[in-house]
Amino acid sequence: MKLALRDLRIAFGRRTVVALDELDLEEEEIVGLVGESGSGKSMTALAVLGLAGPAGATVQGSIALDGLELVGLPERKLRDLRGRRVAMIFQSPVSAFSPVFRVGDIFIRALRLHGIARGDAVARAQEALREVLLGPDLLHRYPHQLSGGQAQRIAIALAVALRAEVLLADEPTSALDVTVQAEIIDLLRLLRERERMSILFISHDLAVVAQLCDRVAVMRSGKIVEAGPTENVLQRPTAAYTSELIAAVPRLGTGRTA
DSSP states (O other), X not given: OOEEEEEEEEEETTEEEEEEXXXXXXXXXXXXXXXXXXXXXXXXXXXXXXXXTTXXXXXXXXXXXXXXEOTTOOHXXXXXXXXXXXXXXXXXXXXXXXXXXXXXHHHHHHHHHTTOOHHHHHHHHHHHHHHXXXXXXXXXXXXXXXXXXXXXXXXXXXXXXXXXXXXXXXXXXXXXXXXXXXXXXXXXXXXXXXXXXXXXXXXXXXXXXXXXXSEEEEEETTEEEEEEEHHHHHXXXXXXXXXXXXXTSOOTTTTOOO
């Protein structure tokens, strides 16, 4: 088991925002975590990275990476895991990058933090950009000089350069147009096959999840209400909430919007 969450509870004061009994991510698997805004999807991902606590939450339960317990792990060890073993990409990658550093500086700083020599860091950054079908010349640009699709590919390339084993993808396609969405979906599939990454794909877009994910877990108010193979869950849902989500997906020619 690459990533195993058990009895995970995340709370802000007396308010519990995640009460997740079980969620698994296997080796080289893509699992979709879906639900409406505020259901606890992103907070779950932050807890995996050890960032829910710094955000003011208390975290209880178990988050295991290849059997290594992450809950309660010292910050120094968590810093070593972030990026190198578990990486995260966001809905708005441009805002996730520091605007005062060029793309190349962002790569070099991240790689040097994990013990990579400067010369090797440059070479690894260039190779990672090629792997996501971008030219190394983009290393000289600032984040605001990138398109949304380029910025998302660069965020993914950073995970590739760090040799991450698990990628937490938090709404990575929702801010992109349909054509670029398709490119990012193809890229994530390629990374799973070529880099053997395991991917937790967080989204509210069921159409994208249906294209990409092997399994899907449906989250509501911090709890998993249904989980299973993607085709089974989306075509034969057993939970009323899942049926409501599917019914809310807009379809061409129906005159109905989500």
